[in-house]
Amino acid sequence: MKRTKPLALLGVAVLAVLVLGAFALLMTTLLSDVAAVATLALCIVFIVALSVLGAKSKQWRQNPYW
Numbered sequence: 001m002k003r004t005k006p007l008a009l010l011g012v013a014v015l016a017v018l019v020l021g022a023f024a025l026l027m028t029t030l031l032s033d034v035a036a037v038a039t040l041a042l043c044i045v046f047i048v049a050l051s052v053l054g055a056k057s058k059q060w061r062q063n064p065y066w
Contacts, residue, residue: 026040
């Protein structure tokens, strides 16, 4: 149990660095390519659609964690 907290912190830090790097790469690409705009739009639509489907689910808060 003592090893899981530092490993979890390391995992979160690595994930944050990867997300920031991907965001920086997306912004540099976005300013120079039309295909990147289309990809960004598709990603946003996909995320919003999944959020709407999850919000409409009647069981999304019916688990022991919440």
